[in-house]
Amino acid sequence: MPDVSWALGRAAELAERGPQHGGNPRVGCVLLATDGAVVSEGWHRGAGTAHAEAAALAGADPGRLRGATAVVTLEPCHHSGRTPPCTRALHAAGVARVVYAVGDPDPVAAGGARWLATRGVEVLTAEDAGVPADVSGRAADLTAAWASAVRRRRPWVVGKTALSLDGRVAAADGTSRWITGAAARNHAHTVRADVDAVVVGTGTVLADDPALTARRPDGTLAEHQPLRVVVGRRAVPPQAALRQAPGDWLHLPTRDLRTALDRLWDAGARRVLVEGGPSLLSGALREHLVDELHAYLAPVLLGAGLPAVADLGVPTLADAPRWRPVTTRTLGEDLLVVAHRPQGDL
Known part of the structure; x- marks a missing residue:
């Protein structure tokens, strides 16, 4: 498997560029080719803009996405709102593996990991992928306040x-x-x-x-x-x-x-x-x-x-x-x- 630990750390760096206002979490994504090379990166720039996965896909060479690994700080959303679901975009692009640090606590947007898995995509949590706790913890910290707000409403x-x-x-x-x-x-x-x-x-x-x-x-x-x-x-x-x-x-x-x-x-x-x-x-x-x-x-x-x-x-x-x-x-x-x-x- 490509170096997902490095990629998740990089995804967290990207996520920090996003705003905390606007109602959406800060999320970063790194796409890795089958040989471990970085295909593309993306982060969420605020409400109404492309989600991190969609931003990374938009900047990628489509020919390098087949079999790629998407490393994301937050579980890909499976919800149609101001932007389409990231799950469908990842699946359509031919991404074969998704590694994410934090499950989505929002019942409206959750379920992305399960949807991808039922369509043959290998889906792993950061822990299951062997990512060190300090790396996955940094990614979790980025969404902690937002996730707490969502859980408590x-x-x-x-x-x-x-x-x-x-x-x-x-x-x-x-x-x-x-x-x-x-x-x-x-x-x-x-x-x-x-x-x-x-x-x-x-x-x-x-x-x-x-x-x-x-x-x-x-x-x-x-x-x-x-x-x-x-x-x-x-x-x-x-x-x-x-x-x-x-x-x-x-x-x-x-x-x-x-x-x-x-x-x-x-x-x-x-x-x-x-x-x-x-x-x-x-x-x-x-x-x-x-x-x-x-x-x-x-x-x-x-x-x-x-x-x-x-x-x-x-x-x-x-x-x-x-x-x-x-x-x-x-x-x-x-x-x-x-x-x-x-x-x-x-």
Whole structure:
């Protein structure tokens, strides 16, 4: 068999080029000839574009596809939506073997492996093909958030806070701009540009009047703008900046974030950023709705002021949930810590 371990690692590299917004998973595909040579590569570039397998097939010499092996990070879909099923395209091209890292959790699109197998295509999971766990695990990580959202039928929620070394998001007089430096703020905009929706409470709108747009370091608007969502019963002022910015915005007159997330799921959002203030973030944390936490830590001490998180109902240290650190990154003088919620809370 061609070197599928290398090919799956390469497919994961390709998948990382795709966006996390748009409702679809990031997927990469490498097509290998019978002698192990790379025939073609492809990745999914976003909703409405060709899936990774179709992109790879489109770039291949048809004469080299007979008997080829397709190595894919996610099980090929067997669903007709905005694009045709990848299973039929692979079968029609003469691909003889498919190796995939992760099964498709979406009942609408799943079943591709079984369909291919019943038509004489050899189908193997990465584990069955002998791919090392670290390689297949990297591919699985690419779809973990999306797969979790699909299984729960609720968006993957990223919570964001920017705080001082002593855990404050504003000084005693209420000033909060800017705790972090330009590098951290620029990074936060890249996160906005890679989610389907950004959510704040009415308190943040009234106090800070944010535009909630995703901007590049030079101040220009990013190509993708998330849906701007305000949660709360108070009215959004007609002159609010988020009303004037390009793109769509939505006011959900509820204090129940779970209900708001259900609405956003129905609207197609699969990755949501909760950005709006300690009250909203604390409520989301208390309800175990935050899946991924981004904490931008600035080297400043305030000693007093608004805490980053309100009471979470933790009576003693032994009961405090231990989040799982995923990455740490220096951004100028600031530090970004990304952590996932405890596995037991998923």
